[in-house]
Amino acid sequence: MSIFGKFHVPSSAFALHETLTAVPEMAIEIERVVVTDEVLTPYFWISGVSPSAFETAARDDQTIQQIKKLDEFADSALYRAEWTAQVQSVLYAYTEIEAVILEATGTDQRWELRIRFDDRDQLGAFQDYCERHRIAFSLQQLTQLSQPKTGGQYGLTPKQQEALVAAWEAGYFETPKEAALTDVADELGITQQSLSKRLQRANQALIGNTLVVSAEYAAPDAPDPDLKH
Known part of the structure; x- marks a missing residue:
């Protein structure tokens, strides 16, 4: 049965830490990641800063590349990019154990992740990986799928x-x-x-x-x- 976990990880242990540190007033929300030939392409929203400020800060960030703005509103903008090999925890979740990161919200202090696991073995594999690689994380909540149909x-x-x-x-x-x-x-x-x-x-x-x-x-x-x- 599917298990949904909510985790907190330090900003430095995930993606875009350099960018979030450079513009601490910014928030990033990732809600879709497309996987093609093991290349992870996140779609994410930025808010709190202008697109130009984000793009300048992200230019030297080693966790992301091929950044492209798709849409812009008065207080937010939608981007598509590619994760690099620097984002080890994300690469492992998607390519090795095939867990799915459903939501990820980041600030300069931490990332809040919502991940779907097929079962407890998959969850355990993810936790073991983080511990072996000293990726700090705090498990906030675990829930199981309680009904067959959801908005997802x-x-x-x-x-x-x-x-x-x-x-x-x-x-x-x-x-x-x-x-x-x-x-x-x-x-x-x-x-x-x-x-x-x-x-x-x-x-x-x-x-x-x-x-x-x-x-x-x-x-x-x-x-x-x-x-x-």
Whole structure:
């Protein structure tokens, strides 16, 4: 049975440490990683700094290469890049034990990872690897798959699914609306702007993975502007 683990690792033990240190006001959220011939291609959002500031800081970062900006908004930007061999823990999780990093959020202090393992043996192999290579990590939570269907099969992240369900239950999608966007945002403890973008990305994911069939479709959830405190 699948196991979902939440881990904290120091920024220095994962990717983009040099970049995050150079611009400590920045937050990075990785929500999709495509694997092609053992080349790991992350899609990630940056927030808190301008794209030019991020690109300047990332230019000499040895953990990432081939950086390309795909989209830009007022307070965030979407990028695609490639991990290098310097990101050992990520390479091992994907290429050796085939675990899947579902979400990764980084600041200059730490990365928060959400990883799916096929079983406890796979989880143990990942923990053993980190211990052998002195990769510091803190296990925050372990959960098992409790129901056969989740929003993930439609390309939704947990945050996107939570936002859609909360808005639906509050009557936001009714005509006339039974709840305002601010009401739903307050319930989730996020800003109205964050919720609006989250719902937009969720709808894109649903359409892209149901009405429009595309194996390469990915619609990451934009990071909250209040993510980093």
